[in-house]
Amino acid sequence: MSRTLKVGGRFVIGVPNLASFHCRMMLLSGLHPTIIKAASAHVRGWTKRDLLRFVNACAPGVYEQRGFGGGNFYPLPPVLAKPMATILPNMAWAVFLSLEKVKEYDGGFLKFPVEKQLETSFFVG
Numbered sequence: 001m002s003r004t005l006k007v008g009g010r011f012v013i014g015v016p017n018l019a020s021f022h023c024r025m026m027l028l029s030g031l032h033p034t035i036i037k038a039a040s041a042h043v044r045g046w047t048k049r050d051l052l053r054f055v056n057a058c059a060p061g062v063y064e065q066r067g068f069g070g071g072n073f074y075p076l077p078p079v080l081a082k083p084m085a086t087i088l089p090n091m092a093w094a095v096f097l098s099l100e101k102v103k104e105y106d107g108g109f110l111k112f113p114v115e116k117q118l119e120t121s122f123f124v125g
Contacts, residue, residue, distance in 0.1 A: 002105035018045030067098030
């Protein structure tokens with residue numbers, strides 16, 4: 001995405017929200033959040049702040065946030081979930097960021113794990 005999106009271009013990314021209302025209630029009850037089930041496919045739960053940190057660490061200064069919103073508000077019915085996700089987007093089931101590319105990408109995503117000496121199973125060149 002960073003290699004192909006032109007400067008001035010925008011994209012929207014949506015991720016499961018680890019800080020959602022229902023995940024918070026599950027943790028208070030001593031239960032594992034459904035967003036990051038341990039015995040399932042590789043799924044990560046994110047928070048808005050952590051997603052922005054990830055983007056900025058892997059592509060410093062390349063993107064600026066232009067919008068933010070939430071989607072769904074489990075376990076409420078759709079008639080209530082939509083307004084609640086609008087009012088409290090940080091507690092919605094999913095978070096969405098609109099990001100604009102403001103400068104050229106320099107390959108930072110591949111440099112990041114090497115520079116930070118992170119363990120990764122991905123080929124980084």
